[in-house]
Amino acid sequence: MDTLKIRTTQNVEVEYPIASVGDRILAYLIDAVVCFGWMLICILAFVTLLAPSSPSTTTIVVAVVAAMLPYLFYDLLCEIFMNGQTLGKRAKDIKVIKLNGQSPSVGDYLLRWVFRIIDITFYGIVAIASIVITGKGQRLGDLAAGTSVIKTTTVKRRNPFQVQLEEDYQLVFPEVAALSDQDMALMRKLLAKAIEHQNEALLSSIADRAKQVMGVQTHLTDRDFLKTVIKDYHHLTAGMEA
Numbered sequence: 273m274d275t276l277k278i279r280t281t282q283n284v285e286v287e288y289p290i291a292s293v294g295d296r297i298l299a300y301l302i303d304a305v306v307c308f309g310w311m312l313i314c315i316l317a318f319v320t321l322l323a324p325s326s327p328s329t330t331t332i333v334v335a336v337v338a339a340m341l342p343y344l345f346y347d348l349l350c351e352i353f354m355n356g357q358t359l360g361k362r363a364k365d366i367k368v369i370k371l372n373g374q375s376p377s378v379g380d381y382l383l384r385w386v387f388r389i390i391d392i393t394f395y396g397i398v399a400i401a402s403i404v405i406t407g408k409g410q411r412l413g414d415l416a417a418g419t420s421v422i423k424t425t426t427v428k429r430r431n432p433f434q435v436q437l438e439e440d441y442q443l444v445f446p447e448v449a450a451l452s453d454q455d456m457a458l459m460r461k462l463l464a465k466a467i468e469h470q471n472e473a474l475l476s477s478i479a480d481r482a483k484q485v486m487g488v489q490t491h492l493t494d495r496d497f498l499k500t501v502i503k504d505y506h507h508l509t510a511g512m513e514a
Contacts, residue, residue: 274289274290274407274408274409275287275288275289275290276288276289276290276371276408276409276420276422278369278371278372278373286373288369288422288423288424288425289422289423289425290408290409290420290421290422290423291364291366291409291421291422291423293400293403293404295364295366295423296364296366296403296409296421297396298360298364299358299360299361299363299364299366300360300396301360302359302360302363302364303346303347303350303358303359303360303361306346306359306360307342307343307346310339310342310343311339311340311343314335314338314339315339318335318339345385346358347384347385347388348381348382348385351368351376351381351384351385352378352381355367355375356368356369356375356376356381361421365423365424365425366421366422366423366424367421367422367424368381368384368414368419368420368421369419369420369421369422370418370419371408371418371419371420372418376417376419379417380417380418380419381417383413383416383417384413384414384416384417384419385413386413387411387412387413387416388413390412391411391412391413398411398412399411399412402414402415408420409421409422437506437507437510438507441507443504443507443508444500444503444504445486445488445490445500445501445504446504446508447486447487447488448486448501448504448505448508449508450485450486450487451482451485451486451501451505453509455485456502456505459478459482459498459501459502460502462474462478463475463478463498463502466478467495472494475494475495475498476494478494478498479494479497479498482497482498482501483497486501
């Protein structure tokens with residue numbers, strides 16, 4: 273699952289899943305049904321109210337414009353006034369967002385709308401190809417506006433280093449006292465990346481650095497050693513706070 277990490281104004285990093293091509297196509301189809309329904313209502317109203325009275329050319333033009341204008345400006349107006357969503361996007365829980373985490377401006381929405389003409393060329397093949405190639409869920413309009421389309425639910429990842437306090441726990445490496453909170457935070461971050469990307473070289477480098485700072489040697493594997501160090505540090509600092 274491709275994700276997009278966004279840093280909020282509170283300097284908190286939030287991770288969102290990028291909307292899939294399937295979600296965006298379904299949202300587009302829902303919006304198409306909404307627009308078709310509007311035009312059908314306009315046609316029925318025209319036939320019912322105006323047809324018997326032999327309407328003038330001007331009346332016919334006004335009726336056609338009334339039916340077509342919402343279709344032409346539907347996406348633009350919905351995204352501006354519905355915080356980056358159309359009815360279809362809202363139904364699929366997806367929305368437009370800036371890559372820097374800010375809300376898109378009216379100009380950003382306008383750029384997406386202008387490039388929409390190109391994106392829907394050849395039954396949307398241009399948009400689909402762009403979304404797949406960029407890797408950030410961006411069609412041409414998104415590339416121009418610096419936006420993407422994300423799922424509105426954040427990614428929830430299980431913390432593999434969450435430690436439960438154990439009564440009468442005996443530290444395996446009392447030397448963890450040589451580590452600082454900053455050291456431990458960096459160790460957790462690098463260890464998570466090493467495990468996620470199966471980077472054994474990074475794993476070994478982290479373990480070697482921890483052993484050097486702590487002045488210890490062990491027969492544990494690098495991964496087990498680092499997990500033990502994290503557990504020891506958690507219990508040691510919890511004891512200090514108590």
